[in-house]
Amino acid sequence: MRFALVNGERSEAAPKLQGCCLGCSQPMIAKCGTQRVRHWAHRGNRSCDPWWxxxxxxxxxxxxxxxxxxxxxxxxxxxxxxxxxxxxxxxxxxxxxxxxxxxxxxxxxxxxxxxxxxxxxxxxxxxxxxxxxxxxxxxxxxxxxxxxxxxxxxxxxxxxxxxxxxxxxxxxxxxxxxxxxxxxxxxxxxxxxxxxxxxxxxxxxxxxxxxxxxxxxxxxxxxxxxxxxxxxxxxxxxxxEIAEREAWSSIYDRPQYRKRRSRSFRSFRRRSRF
Structure with missing residues (x-):
């Protein structure tokens, strides 16, 4: 962890500091080596948050x-x-x-x-x-x-x-x-x-x-x-919706459908005469 409570205030790890965990209030160790970034750690492998x-x-x-x-x-x-x-x-x-x-x-x-x-x-x-x-x-x-x-x-x-x-x-x-x-x-x-x-x-x-x-x-x-x-x-x-309309339009524009529409229109005109 980056922070622990030192004298009741959030503090980053530093040599010789003693702190308590933000989550469980247990003692924390300040890790201040040269291989990793400074951080706080619980004693041993203990962690109060299983997600950490x-x-x-x-x-x-x-x-x-x-x-x-x-x-x-x-x-x-x-x-x-x-x-x-x-x-x-x-x-x-x-x-x-x-x-x-x-x-x-x-x-x-x-x-x-x-x-x-x-x-x-x-x-x-x-x-x-x-x-x-x-x-x-x-x-x-x-x-x-x-x-x-x-x-x-x-x-x-x-x-x-x-x-x-x-x-x-x-x-x-x-x-x-x-x-x-x-x-x-x-x-x-x-x-x-x-x-x-x-x-x-x-x-x-x-x-x-x-x-x-x-x-x-x-x-x-x-x-x-x-x-x-x-x-x-x-x-x-x-x-x-536009693609579907265009697809149907392209189908009914084919010659065989144009002929059917033409015959249907002539038939409709004959039935509509008075």
Missing amino acids: EPETLWHRDWKYQFPSEWQEVVRHDQKGEKHIADVMTENGLVIEFQHSHLPLHEKVAREGFYQSMVWVVDGTRLKGDHPRFLDGRRLFRPTHLNGVFTIADPKGCFPLAWLTCSMPVFFDFGHTGVSTDTSTAKTGVLWCLLPGRVEGCAVVVAVSPVMFMNAAQKRAWIIPVRAVMETVAAALRRER
Whole structure:
């Protein structure tokens, strides 16, 4: 963990400091070696939060983009269960940064516990993840919304383990220029897979890291998921209806159908005579 309570205040690890865990109030050890970033650890292998896991530099760098008081926030539910969120904004949005593999049941549990949350996933964890995305991105279909795309088969772009999430998943493929200096604007694109499907297609939104950070600081959501999905669904329905009308028109424009229509029209004129 980055923070522990020292004399009742949140503090980062430093040599000779003694602290207590934010979650369980048990003593913490300040790890201040040269091989890993300074952090606090429980004595032995004990952890008060079963969802907590060792942080990579990627993980820590992302957290450093946010105010320290938003990092490692203890959340409780009505049953007394508690977990430590990576980041929780002042608007109540939880942001979980995930590098390592996460079992499906734990994804479901975290989404149910936090409810208002998004995932940020390290898209370079496995060697083939980024090349697969680059190859599959060619199948993205642009919509009339800027930066919003659809794809019929997201398995060709994104890791299978993240396709069924009920919360937005932002994939960081390693080109966001994350810096521990929060004044430094990041570059690149985060690719967000929205939950659910419209007309059988997945919806993907390209978001700049700067836009991501600005939204997190100002709103309780990064992307208005429902509004985007409804707008894209309406557009796809219109496209399908137009395609179906054109298909029927092309059928009835064939010579054999034109002859039938002509005979039907002559027959109608004879029956209509007075």
